[in-house]
Amino acid sequence: MKRNVSEMPFCVPQRSRARNIQQLFRTQRPLMTQEFATTHDRIAGDQVHSGQVFPLSITCVSPDSGLAAACDWVSGQRDELVRLSSEHGAILFRGFPLQYDHDFDQFVAAFRFTNFPYQESLSNAVRINRTERVFTANETPSDVRILLHHEMAQTPVYPSRLFFFCEQPAEGGGETPLCRSDVLLDRLRERRPEFARKCEERGLQYSNVMPAAADADSGMGRSWKSTFRAEDRRAAEEQMWSLGYSWEWLDDGSLRATTPALPAVMGLPSGRQTFFNQLIAAAGGWKDIRNDPSKAITFGDGTPIDLDDIAIAVEISNELTFDLAWQQGDVTLVDNLVTMHGRRPFTGTRKLLASLVAMDAH
Numbered sequence: 001m002k003r004n005v006s007e008m009p010f011c012v013p014q015r016s017r018a019r020n021i022q023q024l025f026r027t028q029r030p031l032m033t034q035e036f037a038t039t040h041d042r043i044a045g046d047q048v049h050s051g052q053v054f055p056l057s058i059t060c061v062s063p064d065s066g067l068a069a070a071c072d073w074v075s076g077q078r079d080e081l082v083r084l085s086s087e088h089g090a091i092l093f094r095g096f097p098l099q100y101d102h103d104f105d106q107f108v109a110a111f112r113f114t115n116f117p118y119q120e121s122l123s124n125a126v127r128i129n130r131t132e133r134v135f136t137a138n139e140t141p142s143d144v145r146i147l148l149h150h151e152m153a154q155t156p157v158y159p160s161r162l163f164f165f166c167e168q169p170a171e172g173g174g175e176t177p178l179c180r181s182d183v184l185l186d187r188l189r190e191r192r193p194e195f196a197r198k199c200e201e202r203g204l205q206y207s208n209v210m211p212a213a214a215d216a217d218s219g220m221g222r223s224w225k226s227t228f229r230a231e232d233r234r235a236a237e238e239q240m241w242s243l244g245y246s247w248e249w250l251d252d253g254s255l256r257a258t259t260p261a262l263p264a265v266m267g268l269p270s271g272r273q274t275f276f277n278q279l280i281a282a283a284g285g286w287k288d289i290r291n292d293p294s295k296a297i298t299f300g301d302g303t304p305i306d307l308d309d310i311a312i313a314v315e316i317s318n319e320l321t322f323d324l325a326w327q328q329g330d331v332t333l334v335d336n337l338v339t340m341h342g343r344r345p346f347t348g349t350r351k352l353l354a355s356l357v358a359m360d361a362h
Ligand code: FE2
Pocket: 149, 150, 151, 341
């Protein structure tokens, strides 16, 4: 099943090299306005896929201009930045004059996207709003690793893009792993063609147990009342019925909800395809006192997935992962259809905020 190509891996064929060098050069031109200047820089460990640097890094070289000038710059460059974020999969904005949540809110607002409020999402995570469009990325304890995923790909409604903002980096660790799913799909088709074909044809189905009350000790501890914005069981059931879910109420008041078959491969406007699903996180990370990852995911027709196939997908994703080491003030714009993200464990206090963009906003 497709929700609606492939990128070459690190080795670029000779005949494409000249064109790709031109593309690289093009993306490194400074974007300048009268008051505000930026450069495109390479950062340690970044990758190149078919001539596109991943992630693209844009550095502010006039930080004294202040937040208003930065937002004016974003507003003026908006269409180009949106295009670059889709082409490259993610953009890191570094050295921009942002310090606190309200700065981040204004920076995001300058893109003029439609906000996707956390409250309206079916996200499993516990999050705390700072402003209407800005919330903490995840309240999960610092020693928990969050595996690679596309935001809310396990639900029928997901954001098209997401922003992260580093208000305070961790003392140690806390990187955000990023992985290009279009490249992953190419490699999966090479190494496990039958598995890739089954994913595409059958889709995937997800099942998880939601607690009766929020459980901040779990990465998937959001209560069913909050998830479905329901005061009681009947209201939750109405929501699930409208979404095509099946469900089971458990003795402790928790809820096992199972999605309908959801597509596992996404077609993009560019003609590329991505491995847009929650396979890696669900099969390896949906684990808490209520949830067992071995029961979290099947093909869309309910048939089991071979663990060896999952292991190969994880292996490829590890090969393709770029770890973003945060600096205070960093903002990253991630195309959620192209790039997966996660979280490394950390020590100390880490304040990473997020903001989501509605699907109809391009
Ligand atoms: Fe996430």
